[in-house]
Amino acid sequence: MMKYWDETIAVAQRILTELCRRRRSLIFWGIFPVSILLLNGFIFAERANLSTAKAMQFAAPSSLVGAALFFSCLGGSIATVVSEREQKTIKRLFISPLSGISYFLGIFLAHSLIGMSQTILVYAIAAFFGASFGGSMLLGFFIVLLSIIAYVGVGFILGTTLARRTEDVNALVGTFGVPLLILGGAFLPISLFPEKLLRVAKFNPIYHMNEALVDVWAKGKTWTEINYHFWFLCVFAFLMVGCGWLFYRRMLMVERRL
Amino acid sequence: MLEIKNLTKYYGKVKVLEDLNLYIQTGTIYGLLGPNGSGKTTTINLICNLLQADSGIIKINNQIVSDATKAWIGVATQENLLYKTLSCAENLDFYARIYGLKGKKRARQIKTSLTAVKLLERAKSPVETLSGGMQRRVNIAVALVHEPKLIILDEPTAGLDIETRYEIWELILNLKRQGMTVLLTTHLLDEAQRLCDRLCIIHHGKIIAEGSLSELRQLFPAQEIVLIKTEAETKAIAIAQQLGFLHRRYGGDLAFLLPYPLELKEIIALFDGIPLHSLTRQSVQLEHIYLEVTQNY
Numbered sequence: 001m002m003k004y005w006d007e008t009i010a011v012a013q014r015i016l017t018e019l020c021r022r023r024r025s026l027i028f029w030g031i032f033p034v035s036i037l038l039l040n041g042f043i044f045a046e047r048a049n050l051s052t053a054k055a056m057q058f059a060a061p062s063s064l065v066g067a068a069l070f071f072s073c074l075g076g077s078i079a080t081v082v083s084e085r086e087q088k089t090i091k092r093l094f095i096s097p098l099s100g101i102s103y104f105l106g107i108f109l110a111h112s113l114i115g116m117s118q119t120i121l122v123y124a125i126a127a128f129f130g131a132s133f134g135g136s137m138l139l140g141f142f143i144v145l146l147s148i149i150a151y152v153g154v155g156f157i158l159g160t161t162l163a164r165r166t167e168d169v170n171a172l173v174g175t176f177g178v179p180l181l182i183l184g185g186a187f188l189p190i191s192l193f194p195e196k197l198l199r200v201a202k203f204n205p206i207y208h209m210n211e212a213l214v215d216v217w218a219k220g221k222t223w224t225e226i227n228y229h230f231w232f233l234c235v236f237a238f239l240m241v242g243c244g245w246l247f248y249r250r251m252l253m254v255e256r257r258l
Numbered sequence: 259m260l261e262i263k264n265l266t267k268y269y270g271k272v273k274v275l276e277d278l279n280l281y282i283q284t285g286t287i288y289g290l291l292g293p294n295g296s297g298k299t300t301t302i303n304l305i306c307n308l309l310q311a312d313s314g315i316i317k318i319n320n321q322i323v324s325d326a327t328k329a330w331i332g333v334a335t336q337e338n339l340l341y342k343t344l345s346c347a348e349n350l351d352f353y354a355r356i357y358g359l360k361g362k363k364r365a366r367q368i369k370t371s372l373t374a375v376k377l378l379e380r381a382k383s384p385v386e387t388l389s390g391g392m393q394r395r396v397n398i399a400v401a402l403v404h405e406p407k408l409i410i411l412d413e414p415t416a417g418l419d420i421e422t423r424y425e426i427w428e429l430i431l432n433l434k435r436q437g438m439t440v441l442l443t444t445h446l447l448d449e450a451q452r453l454c455d456r457l458c459i460i461h462h463g464k465i466i467a468e469g470s471l472s473e474l475r476q477l478f479p480a481q482e483i484v485l486i487k488t489e490a491e492t493k494a495i496a497i498a499q500q501l502g503f504l505h506r507r508y509g510g511d512l513a514f515l516l517p518y519p520l521e522l523k524e525i526i527a528l529f530d531g532i533p534l535h536s537l538t539r540q541s542v543q544l545e546h547i548y549l550e551v552t553q554n555y
Contacts, residue, residue: 092400095328
């Protein structure tokens with residue numbers, strides 16, 4: 001057990017050190033959600049006749065799920081795996097006793113820390129504009145955590161299968177991500193969606209992340225009121241982790257040689 | 259240290275290794291030679307337990323290779339597999355942790371490995387700021403950091419300048435002096451000749467020659483080689499054939515294989531009447547043996 005823990009910490013620390021050295025990604029992962037929060041917040045305030053504080057309260061969840069966690073946890077974990085494949089450092093990991101579980105957990109931990117930092121940043125800025133947050137902190141935390149697990153799982157699937165080079169990451173995030181973000185209500189309020197699109201959106205995990213967070217932290221709803229979103233996220237997150245693991249094993253079979 | 263018995267490996271229906279047998283003694287440098295595609299890398303993959311053999315066994319320290327034996331092997335690949343934005347010490351620290359080293363022992367091993375490759379003073383420099391030769395040395399240090407019993411060096415000097423090559427050679431010989439066992443693959447035959455205690459030449463997945471340099475010299479049909487430059491090559495070849503000397507071409511140069519040593523004046527006398535631009539005597543080198551055995555095979 002200790003072996004897995006040490007390995008996980010080593011992988012996570014290495015990823016975070018690399019990101020800190022490059023700085024750019026970390027800075028952009030901070031700037032992007034904040035700018036989306038401000039844009040969404042001021043648009044809501046103006047168009048929905050809300051106070052700035054109330055508008056920020058409703059804009060924060062979608063900014064977090066769509067502009068923060070999506071790019072740092074999904075895009076970031078694809079980039080981590082792809083960069084290992086491109087630099088071929090993954091081959092040295094194959095030679096080493098590092099277990100696949102620790103490798104996955106290390107990536108998950110590193111991106112969770114980034115995701116949690118983004119959560120604090122987004123909500124701190126929203127609070128700065130007077131937004132107040134009701135509902136259970138713990139429940140909101142679990143929703144954020146499930147979102148991160150789901151994103152890292154999807155990142156693993158895409159990073160081990162479709163993305164082979166760094167340039168592929170942007171294409172993949174654009175192709176799969178942006179339509180899902182729009183359909184999940186990350187950039188446009190779901191209330192604007194036609195009925196048919198709304199029915200489709202209910203199969204989109206981003207919709208559930210967004211709705212669950214709005215319900216808990218903006219509307220103060222309890223677990224019993226949001227359990228539909230919660231269970232959907234649970235199933236999706238663990239399905240993605242399972243699939244991510246299978247695809248990682250498949251990549252090992254194909255690439256596990258010098 | 260390393261024992262390979264009757265190792266056979268197929269990729270699909272293609273047999274890439276056939277009945278390979280090797281034994282590497284502790285504290286020696288063993289050279290694995292062969293043309294591209296001969297099966298060297300497949301052998302390394304099997305030793306590292308990255309591939310499964312179709313038949314045969316590989317033992318390290320009398321234990322059949324498995325994930326458990328990975329910690330006994332250190333591999334320095336031909337490419338520098340390093341995290342470029344991390345410093346030398348951070349790269350070593352990461353791998354030391356992966357191999358389960360902790361606390362003071364980890365710090366000591368990082369220092370020892372960087373000292374071994376003469377990069378202690380650059381410990382905090384990011385890898386991307388180092389020269390190609392220094393990066394290669396960091397790559398070797400990473401292979402040493404967990405104190406492996408067997409070091410596999412896959413073309414450690416490929417693409418390096420001569421000064422760096424000499425530094426790496428010195429490093430490899432130092433590893434041997436410290437009692438480590440080294441498996442070296444290289445296309446540079448002078449490197450193999452200079453460093454290796456024993457050599458193995460693989461071709462089409464089979465061992466075609468194995469032994470020390472003096473043992474391999476027995477496979478060569480001459481004791482000395484004479485290279486000549488002349489416009490009358492046909493005439494020179496005819497004379498040599500009459501005397502029973504074989505001839506070869508080494509990189510365009512005409513060479514005659516002398517089955518017994520001759521004095522210089524005797525050699526010159528052999529080619530009497532032929533306008534010679536130059537005549538060079540050479541002892542039998544590994545490259546001659548290599549070409550002989552791989553071309554005859």
